Amino acid sequence: MPEAKDGCVSPAKGPIVPEREQAESQVEPSRGEEENMGVQVGKPAPDFEASAFVDGGFKNITLSEYRGQWVVLCFYPGDFTFV
Amino acid sequence: MTAVAVKYPELQKLGVAVLAMSTDSHFTHKVWQEQELSKMVDGGVPFPLLSDSGGRIGRAYGVYDAEAGVDVRGRFIIDPEGIVQAMEVLTPPVGRNVMELLRQVQAFQHVAATGEATPSGWQPGRPTLSPGPDLVGKVWEVWKTDNAF
Structure with missing residues (x-):
């Protein structure tokens, strides 16, 4: 993992959609964003880039940089919530 | 999150990276870590806190609640090839069980190693x-x- 840097990070890309899918959605503008949603077990995890707070600093993290390693990705509703 | 932090050494022994993500900004994550998490776990949580701004990543994983504007509790086990092996999604009031997470990771690793x-x-x-x-x-x-x- 690259070392965390202080300072602000550049805006993260969010979901990283493969080029082919992007091209398809341009051809079919009517196809709703919602149709591609959700993941399935046994299928690839959608890649993403997100800004992160880690080791006291900020940096952008992509899922694909963890290839070769088991990853547990945990979503939670919000900081300062109670559970 | 802090429960996962306490069991983090065991996850590390299994070679597992933990990524935690909410729709909060990375700036909010910093303040949460400093003001609260570090008081619950010595040194704060040892894994990255990621920002899913606008819930765009949560949408891709099917865990974004558009009405509430937040990601619900979704936990995904992703193998070294980037394949989702397990997922567990809960509505916000009920927390997860980190011991079950450890058990599942051990089971998936056993299956991957032995068939x-x-x-x-x-x-x-x-x-x-x-x-x-x-x-x-x-x-x-x-x-x-x-x-x-």
Whole structure:
């Protein structure tokens, strides 16, 4: 993992959609964003880039940089919530 | 999150990276870590806190609640090839069980290493199953329901 840097990070890309899918959605503008949603077990995890707070600093993290390693990705509703 | 932090050494031993993500900004994550998490866990949580701004990543994973504007509790186990092996999604009021997370990771790693299958409630050291024609109709001989608990 690259070392965390202080300072602000550049805006993260969010979901990283493969080029082919992007091209398809341009051809079919009517196809709703919602149709591609959700993941399935046994299928690839959608890649993403997100800004992160880690080791006291900020940096952008992509899922694909963890290839070769088991990853547990945990979503939670919000900081300062109670559970 | 802090429960996962406490068990983080065990996850590290299994070679697992943890990524936690909410729709909060990374700036909010910093303040949460400094003001609260570090008081619950010595040194704060040891894994990255990621920002899913606008819930765009949560949408891709099917865990974004557009009405509330937040990601619900979704936990995904992703293998070294980037394949989703397990997912668990809960509405916000109920927290997850980190011991079950550890159990599932151990089971998936055992399956990946041996090709065996781990029956209900499997824990390391308990009997596994080797699926094949010989096992059809014979599970009752090699596996008892007591093994699940």
